[in-house]
Amino acid sequence: MTIQDFEDAFPQGTFDDIVRNPLPDSTTRVVNINYPSNYRSAIHYFRAIMNAKEYSERALKLTDYLLQLNAANYTVWQYRRDILVKLGMDKQIECDWIRKMSESNPKNYQIWYHRQWCLENEKEIENVIEELNHLADHAFNDDNKNYHAWSYRQWILKNFNVSSDQELDFVEKMIDLDVRNNSAWNHRFFILTRDESVNWENELAYVWKKINLAPNNEAPYVYLAGICDKFKSAENSEIIKNALKTALEMEATFPKTIPLLTFIVETSRQHNLMSKEELFKRIECLATEIDPIRSNYWEYVKMIYNGK
Template sequence: MQFESDDLPLSQRAEWKDVTPIPQDDGLHPIAPISYTKEYSEVMDYFRAISRQKELSPRALQLTEEIIWINPGHYTAWAYRLDILKHLNVDLRTELTFLDEFAEENPKTYQLWHHRREIIKLLDDPSGEMAVIAKILQEDSKNFHAWSYRQWILTRFQLWEGELTYIELMLDQDVRNNSAWNQRYFVVTRGNTVTPDSGATLQREIDYSLAKIRLAPNNESPWVYCRG
């Protein structure tokens, strides 16, 4: 289905002529009404209309995209989008492409990472995901949501091999990266390629943390790691 330009208001697009928007009802005397933009109010009015009818269509999919570009944290729009994707049997690789573009501007949106996790569950294929996460972490090495998603990928698909090497590169770049230290502890204690109860493993990690302490003795992270 071809849609008219999203530069046009929904009320002026031919594909939405059959929909009667439902305005937000704040009651007669709202105490603190939110001053939404005209654009956001309109897309939400149409969203209420289609969600009430449980419409799972290509135009509804397009509408969810417009909503989350305006309000990246709109969890309901993200959840509805997932329902549409499943219903339409859309090629989920195209959804990953969309998420890549979205992450460039909204890398710390929790809903983005949750949605990506659900898409990967459906695909059951993490190909390329570690590279995507690495790109995000290159921009912000302490992005909590990206690290959490990385841990989920590692655990679900058992991709532990090479992770310690990656973490060492991160710590070589910034020995004060507490997120990377946390990731190292996660891998050492949970990864299936190491044995935390092994004396050799423990000594290796102690030696590693002590070496990093010598580089920056006032940095708390390796001290905490060594203690752990």
């Protein structure tokens, strides 16, 4: 993104009534920040405007300019929000602006927080759906594992009445695009564990289908372990037993597969579903043959199990 020189963005006379408030003298510091001249000019006027508590269109434009130069300046972000509130500005206009900002700064925390602020009091569900669609079309297209984008999406689901079916369709598409996307699997877990109508046996079948596509892919096994942990109470033990039964059947097809064997060992020992002899045979295989880099961990697992 090309940023105008300060003199081009703010024609002569724009701030004639303002006495600049320069940044503190840094001649005594060990290391000085070498601010670009346009940032230095803008921040000097911003400091003066903020001290004067001026909430105006030109102050808003100045925050826009500064944030394009340095999107991590949280003081400028907060003052921008103060201006928007004081002027009673349309948040939908601000939503459009922040979307453009997020496209050029997809990993900036302040931008995602501001995006959340723009939406938090939204009354129209159509605008919320539009925001979800924008995320799908832009943020996830550029980086389908962007932590900020996934966290923001979950915040939307927590705070607005969005259809679980619609969101499940989205996350299935994301998993189909990249079955190794841990973020998508995590999001699926977030959606389904909030839905009391889920058929978990069908969900297990879905997971094993995805595991068959890439047996060495750790992501669905972690997801599966999360499901087993959710149903660790006695009344739900059949789900865990069925998951382990399928895992043991797959072991014949995909022997010595690290994440599969890890799931079998960890699930069996945590829920006491396998004989010590069978369990130790698999731990030994992991420690000495297929996962020796974690041999100390597997010896520790064996020691913990012996201590029961």
